[in-house]
Amino acid sequence: MVTVDSTRCVKCGSCADECPNYVFGSIPDANIGEIAVRYPEQCCACGHCVAICPENAIRHKEMPAERFEDIPDIQISPETMRHILLSRRSIRTFEETPVPRELVEQLVEAGIHAGTSSNGQTENFIILQDRSVLSELEELVIEVLWKAGLRYLGSGLGSRLAEMKYGTEMTRECMAYYHIIRNRRQNHELEGMIFRNAPVVVISHGLRANYLAHANCAIAARNMEILASATGLGACWAGFLTSAAHISRRIARYLGISTDRNVYGAIMAGYPKHKYRKRIPRKDREVRWI
Numbered sequence: 001m002v003t004v005d006s007t008r009c010v011k012c013g014s015c016a017d018e019c020p021n022y023v024f025g026s027i028p029d030a031n032i033g034e035i036a037v038r039y040p041e042q043c044c045a046c047g048h049c050v051a052i053c054p055e056n057a058i059r060h061k062e063m064p065a066e067r068f069e070d071i072p073d074i075q076i077s078p079e080t081m082r083h084i085l086l087s088r089r090s091i092r093t094f095e096e097t098p099v100p101r102e103l104v105e106q107l108v109e110a111g112i113h114a115g116t117s118s119n120g121q122t123e124n125f126i127i128l129q130d131r132s133v134l135s136e137l138e139e140l141v142i143e144v145l146w147k148a149g150l151r152y153l154g155s156g157l158g159s160r161l162a163e164m165k166y167g168t169e170m171t172r173e174c175m176a177y178y179h180i181i182r183n184r185r186q187n188h189e190l191e192g193m194i195f196r197n198a199p200v201v202v203i204s205h206g207l208r209a210n211y212l213a214h215a216n217c218a219i220a221a222r223n224m225e226i227l228a229s230a231t232g233l234g235a236c237w238a239g240f241l242t243s244a245a246h247i248s249r250r251i252a253r254y255l256g257i258s259t260d261r262n263v264y265g266a267i268m269a270g271y272p273k274h275k276y277r278k279r280i281p282r283k284d285r286e287v288r289w290i
């Protein structure tokens, strides 16, 4: 599956150093530093060995060298990166202008290029643009969240029990949603509150058996959000959707996701209607150095 072409190998050891699964090692009793494939059965086909070898000496059956692109010499200054990270905002009001398909494809590509646990790459994506589907899904999300517990927060007893079980901070966070969703259900106010009438929603779903599927989908969503912000789009997490999917299988079923999978990440995206003028200060957080 993976071999080292010894006629090309310059024994730099970079493949062995960077291999996540210790596939390579030096050959005992051979020339000092000679690199060999010692444990091919441990390979996760991540392609790092092929990508890092300065002499194209690695041959990998699943990751043929022709599929690898050279990394272009594009420098992003630390200030630009910091600017993108500190100035990115969740965007909740969008122009009606549709997002070009190529741009949506680039967002998904950024999501696909996020790292995945064990290099599993098993997270998949669903792009929703159909307004009627988004509004049906919104109704479903609202019903799931309401029936699963938000409705109980309206009574003193319910909120006290919630505080005992989930703590003061989580209960305070959820109280706001109790009011918002109650208004939405009773008064038909706040239509579009789940997806904010965004022209595009990108969902990522992963294997339920994978404890790290949440993280994989979240990182993919973060990549998409950051690229969106750098390309002039705006994006925001659709956390009500992922919460509802966590509570009820109805969400995954509605989306035609197989029973071994669930939705763990979702963003809404579109051209922002408004422009933020200021960075937002954050709460002081405990940061411990040990």
Ligand SMILES: Cc1cc2nc3c(=O)[nH]c(=O)nc-3n(C[C@H](O)[C@H](O)[C@H](O)COP(=O)(O)O)c2cc1C
Residues within 6 Å of the ligand: 088, 089, 090, 091, 092, 194, 236, 237, 238, 239, 240, 241
């Ligand atoms: C996991 C997660 C879920 C979120 N879900 C929603 C959501 O469903 N609706 C929404 O309007 N904002 C949602 N947000 C956006 C947060 O409200 C937002 O990140 C926070 O207020 C800080 O603002 P900023 O993203 O502009 O820095 C979510 C954010 C995260 C990280």
